[in-house]
Amino acid sequence: MVLRAVEGLSYAEIALAAGIPAGTVMSRLSRARTRLLAALEGGS
Amino acid sequence: MRADLDEKTDERLAALAAGGDRGAFDALVTRHRQAVYRLCWSAAGNAADADDAARRRSCGYIGRCPRTIRRAVRPVASKIAWNCGLSVRRDGNAGVPRVAEGDAPEAVDPAPGPEEAAAGNEERRRVAGAMAGLPAELRM
Numbered sequence: 001m002v003l004r005a006v007e008g009l010s011y012a013e014i015a016l017a018a019g020i021p022a023g024t025v026m027s028r029l030s031r032a033r034t035r036l037l038a039a040l041e042g043g044s
Numbered sequence: 045m046r047a048d049l050d051e052k053t054d055e056r057l058a059a060l061a062a063g064g065d066r067g068a069f070d071a072l073v074t075r076h077r078q079a080v081y082r083l084c085w086s087a088a089g090n091a092a093d094a095d096d097a098a099r100r101r102s103c104g105y106i107g108r109c110p111r112t113i114r115r116a117v118r119p120v121a122s123k124i125a126w127n128c129g130l131s132v133r134r135d136g137n138a139g140v141p142r143v144a145e146g147d148a149p150e151a152v153d154p155a156p157g158p159e160e161a162a163a164g165n166e167e168r169r170r171v172a173g174a175m176a177g178l179p180a181e182l183r184m
Binding site: 002018028029032040 | 177
């Protein structure tokens with residue numbers, strides 16, 4: 001989330017930085033967004 | 045810092061740094077300092093440890109992997125910063141000098157009014173809390 005939303009890196013750049021496949025980057029981002037949304041909606 | 049270095053690309057600066065040009069190395073670190081600091085902060089969990097992590101990274105890690113830097117400066121620097129932040133969080137910061145207070149990064153936003161600031165702070169706290177609840181692999 002930090003690398004994508006704050007630093008603006010592409011999926012490929014994040015994959016390189018984290019040493020994981022681009023598909024894993026996308027799935028992790030999706031899970032992170034879902035969990036963040038749930039946390040924010042649950043906390044309001 | 046040398047003015048001629050400002051116009052060079054990251055890749056060129058990294059190549060120069062790899063060849064022993066200390067000025068190019070300093071220019072590279074300065075150019076990405078804010079981004080590295082933000083990432084260190086996120087990984088380390090607080091400002092003081094982020095300072096330590098950023099300082100550690102700029103003091104040695106980049107200089108030890110010039111070939112990697114040449115290939116992709118920013119993603120690799122991000123990974124290094126992240127790992128440094130995690131390392132500081134895990135191992136503590138014994139023996140690492142603190143960054144002087146006057147050397148702290150500048151605030152991103154201009155000062156808003158009191159009500160706006162309060163609302164913004166509350167929102168930031170909520171988002172930061174939600175981010176802190178994510179596992180490290182998702183937060184990165």
